[in-house]
Amino acid sequence: MVPLSAYVAVSAVLFIIGLLGVMIRRNFIIVLMSVEIMLNAANINLVAFSYYLESMAGQLVALFIIAIAAGEAAIGLAIIIVVFRGKISTNVDEMNLLKW
Amino acid sequence: MVVVFFTYFALASIIAAGLTVALKHPVHCGLALLALLVHVSGLFILLNAEFIWAMQVIAYAGAILVLYLFVLMLMNLKTDDRYFHASYLYFLAPAAIGSLYVLFLLIRSPFGGAKGDATTVAILENGDTYAVGIKMFSDYLLQFEIVGVFLLGAVIGAIVLAKTPKPIDKEYKA
Numbered sequence: 133m134v135p136l137s138a139y140v141a142v143s144a145v146l147f148i149i150g151l152l153g154v155m156i157r158r159n160f161i162i163v164l165m166s167v168e169i170m171l172n173a174a175n176i177n178l179v180a181f182s183y184y185l186e187s188m189a190g191q192l193v194a195l196f197i198i199a200i201a202a203g204e205a206a207i208g209l210a211i212i213i214v215v216f217r218g219k220i221s222t223n224v225d226e227m228n229l230l231k232w
Numbered sequence: 233m234v235v236v237f238f239t240y241f242a243l244a245s246i247i248a249a250g251l252t253v254a255l256k257h258p259v260h261c262g263l264a265l266l267a268l269l270v271h272v273s274g275l276f277i278l279l280n281a282e283f284i285w286a287m288q289v290i291a292y293a294g295a296i297l298v299l300y301l302f303v304l305m306l307m308n309l310k311t312d313d314r315y316f317h318a319s320y321l322y323f324l325a326p327a328a329i330g331s332l333y334v335l336f337l338l339i340r341s342p343f344g345g346a347k348g349d350a351t352t353v354a355i356l357e358n359g360d361t362y363a364v365g366i367k368m369f370s371d372y373l374l375q376f377e378i379v380g381v382f383l384l385g386a387v388i389g390a391i392v393l394a395k396t397p398k399p400i401d402k403e404y405k406a
Contacts (some may be wrong), residue, residue, distance in 0.1 A: 133234070134234060134235055137338050137339050137341060138238065138242070139279075140341075141338050142245065142275070144338060145246050146249050148327055149249040149250055149252075149253055151327070152323060153252065155320070156316050156320035161258055161300065162252075162253070162258060162261050165252055165261060168265065169249050169268065172268065172272050172292075176275055179275075179276055179281045179284055182279070183279040186347045186350050186351045187349070187350055188348065188350045188363055188367040189348070191283070192368055192375075195284065196379050198284075198291050199379045199382070200379070200382065202386075203382055205299055206389075207390055209299060210389070210394040211393060212307075213306075214393050222307065
């Protein structure tokens with residue numbers, strides 16, 4: 133029997149890796165992929181708690197998170213295409229148009 | 233037996249996540265992300281959540297990842313030599329120390345709490361898909377509709393953003 137804390141530990145490690153990816157990578161697409169890693173870590177957490185606390189709510193919220201991740205990927209990649217059309221770069225350091 | 237599978241899926245997903253962040257070529261990162269998604273879906277199977285497993289494989293690995301790979305190949309990116317931020321070492325050490333502390337706290341925690349009504353026996357009686365469907369279309373109907381409207385907005389926004397802009401001087405000719 134695997135304890136709940138093992139699932140939560142895996143989820144925490146994945147979340148930290150995703151957070152690191154958002155902070156240290158320079159390619160915008162890889163940054164979005166790291167956001168997907170973090171969303172997956174949250175999903176593991178929700179489903180594990182749903183199993184151990186015997187409630188369906190966690191699985192439903194995990195489904196909504198998957199739907200929202202799909203929307204986020206579509207919008208993020210559309211923004212990347214718009215930026216790439218103008219600047220021929222996906223480097224996050226060069227996207228400073230909105231910087232004050 | 234469950235412990236063996238859990239160890240495999242957990243280690244493989246952590247390694248795949250590390251590769252996603254650390255690999256140089258963006259397409260390789262996408263393939264490592266695919267490995268991560270498949271192994272995380274294995275964890276869902278161990279937790280009796282077959283419907284979430286199916287959604288993970290269909291929506292994540294089937295739709296979202298293909299979208300990423302399409303955009304990567306559409307742009308035909310060149311990888312630059314310095315693909316990390318210059319100051320990434322400043323982030324690594326605090327992240328390692330912080331995550332070790334969080335892990336220490338998590339492993340000590342008992343995680344008690346009020347239990348719901350969806351026991352393993354009750355779920356296995358009719359299957360996980362049945363349980364999710366009954367719950368989603370009774371108690372969570374409003375959230376379901378909100379997510380539907382959100383997805384419609386995302387689709388419209390993506391089309392508007394990615395459309396080729398018209399040249400401006402065409403209107404003056406007419």
